Amino acid sequence: MAPFVKVVTLVGAGTQGTRLAFMWSKLGRPVHLVDQNEKRLQDAVNEIQKLRRDWPVASTLTPFGNIVTFPSLGLIKSIANSWLIVECVPESLALKKRLIGELDAIAQSGTIIASNSSSYTISEILQDLNLRHPERCVSLHSYWPPETSAIEVMGSGSTRSDIIPLLMEECRSHGFQPFHVRSSSTGYIYNRIWAAIKRESLLVLAEGVANPQELDAIFKDVLKSPKGPCEQMDIVGLDVVYDIEKHYCEIRPGLPKEATELLEKMIVRNKLGVKSGSGFYDYSNHK
Incomplete structure (x- = not known):
């Protein structure tokens, strides 16, 4: 099965996680949204429904994909069939390192793991982490989708060569305007x-x-x-x-x-x- 017909999982149902769930479900593909706060999950679903109501009908060629929510305890189940997992947790290096380590330990080997961090490069997050598959980790930083469609794709020195082109293609097909950050850069391009x-x-x-x-x-x-x-x-x-x-x-x-x-x-x-x-x-x- 090609990776892009599987699930996109977003860990963190704050503003970014919510809006990214909307974007990644635009082609009718399922999205899993994970958060330890059940009220935040419900608020996210309500906001996604609003975004869908406000989205121009003519620009949506297929029905939106299902949004399935999971509490943090459902993390393993939520990522079981994911081709891409994006962490959207608060901007704490320690928190992001801990979560990336946990995701690497339980995700299938072919799953791409991405950080939405605006401050820390994936190279900084991976430093001193003993991962099984560091070559599948990237930075995937967005701004305020869907109003701002720019998304920055940045690998590390060990990122697998096929991952960046796949993410560029999939981001573009889901309504993002992807930009490849060609070398490790704190702040990416725009920031x-x-x-x-x-x-x-x-x-x-x-x-x-x-x-x-x-x-x-x-x-x-x-x-x-x-x-x-x-x-x-x-x-x-x-x-x-x-x-x-x-x-x-x-x-x-x-x-x-x-x-x-x-x-x-x-x-x-x-x-x-x-x-x-x-x-x-x-x-x-x-x-």
């Missing part, structure tokens, strides 16, 4: 560019060159962007932005510390962005 924009924006604020409103206004005016860097960081969450920037500082000595220092001050004051009600902007009236 490296975006990280530099975020970092310089934070330095502009730390040095008192402009306030968030002014910074965002000039950014949007020049680049015709719908949102500025401060607005974008508030949406992502300043604690998440901090964790990502801290990781860049760890692997690239010499980056300015003022960016993380500004974020630390805001986090201490619970100014995390939209999710806490305030960040660079006030969202107390946006509920």
